[in-house]
Amino acid sequence: MSSAHVQPVLELTGIDKQFAGNPVLRGVQLRLYPGEIHALMGQNGAGKSTLIKVLTGVLESSGGQMQLGGKTIRPQSPLEAQKLGISTVYQEVNLCPNLSVAENVFAGRYPRCGLAQGYRIDWAAVQRRARELLARIGLDIDVTRLLSTYPVAVQQLVAIARALGVESKVLILDEPTSSLDEDEVQKLFEVLRRLRGEGLAILFVSHFLNQVYAVSDRITVLRNGEWVGEWMVADLPPQALISAMLGREFAVHTATTAPQRMFSADALLLETKGLAQSGHLQPVDLHIHAGEVLGLAGLLGAGRTELARLLFGLEVADRGSLQINGDTVLLANPVDAVRHGIALCPEERKTDGIVAELSVRENIALALQARLGLRRFLSVPEQTALAEKFVALLGIKTASVETPIGLLSGGNQQKAVIARWLATDPRLLILDEPTRGIDVAAKQEIMDEILRLASDGMAVLFISSEMGEVVRVSDRIAVLRDRSKVGELPGGSSEENVYKLIAAGHV
């Protein structure tokens, strides 16, 4: 749409934000127009989430102006921002999985009935209005069921329904797609397009460039807390976007780099025969050689995470066998797995990953300490040296290794989780969606580092919903569907062939 005659619904100018004197945002501006989808882009730690928090009253700005519909605003809380018409789903979504869908939609602001409407919660009204709000975004589900019984994508939509009020003018989504698969992303985008059609201004953050180009009209780029520019999507091709984010040229690998190496039988590191867990995984035969990158492909719910959890002792197999270097082993818990040189970098950093109150140093040293056991304690200077090495290697943006990890940006927390497992110097590294939330340049650098370690002999089991990435880095690809393995393909196979195998069980 043309912005020539239309005024922005929301306009920020000169926004500053400091934490303990350290500037994180400097003179940032942002304009959102009605009826547009606007992508807010920048590297990990650029200040995207901080800008959103300032704009929605979670954080107080250190300077600058905000105007909504031409009027100056200064919301002091997300609730106040919501009342003004700014609806937000934050990067760390805070829903309650153990409450019903309807309760999640209304938690804290239930419709009441009885004496002066203050008397008791009107559950019939809660359910009816929850259904209405969900219908607005095209979701028709049983609102009395627990939220946790629905897939993450549905939970994400429930979060949007919760955020959206009748008066919403602006919808802000901070990395809404980071735990969705491709079909689910499409469903979310349909909802966003529908809301755009109703005249909402939508701001969204994503590190997936293809998504940005698929859905947005306009792009604002931040770099290092500063505003770089605002473009119509058509005027900013991907390469130029990356340069704007990084402040330098950067070539993204697109061609297949998988060397399709051959591995001899004596390099066999791990082998499963009929490994299974009833209700979770059908018997799986799998083998991985030292130095090999084995990709694990499949849709959400195909059993990839279940297999990873079995190989890391988070779940215990009730059938089949597991051999490491020819010896049959039983992995009763992750400590066993770590002692056998297995590491798992999990997909859910908030629940399985970081310990928010501990420092970056402690978070990185955690798994190595577990591997060394009680007999050998890592001293603080040893931990510091270890943490500093990985902060430099993976480009983790933090004031120091003593900073509590919870203060790092989302993507930098995820890098620290990867560092924790690389620090154990594993023989087998299992990566379950390791680079979600990591910016495009850092993602490539991390994958290059992992491939370098593989060429030095580390085995890698790589799980990712980004099929292009799986095909690019894997020596071999095992395909799962409906919780069983349906076949294998050589690395460098076309994405199309992998999808065919997923869909039909044969190419």
Ligand SMILES: Nc1ncnc2c1ncn2[C@@H]1O[C@H](COP(=O)(O)OP(=O)(O)OP(=O)(O)O)[C@@H](O)[C@H]1O
């Ligand atoms: N409460 C806080 N105290 C100190 N520093 C903070 C705090 N919150 C954020 N920061 C710092 O502000 C900077 C910007 O972080 P922010 O979360 O806005 O980045 P982001 O652009 O959203 O990155 P990502 O893509 O990784 O989510 C980071 O360096 C972060 O460490």
Ligand SMILES: [Mg+2]
């Ligand atoms: Mg963020």
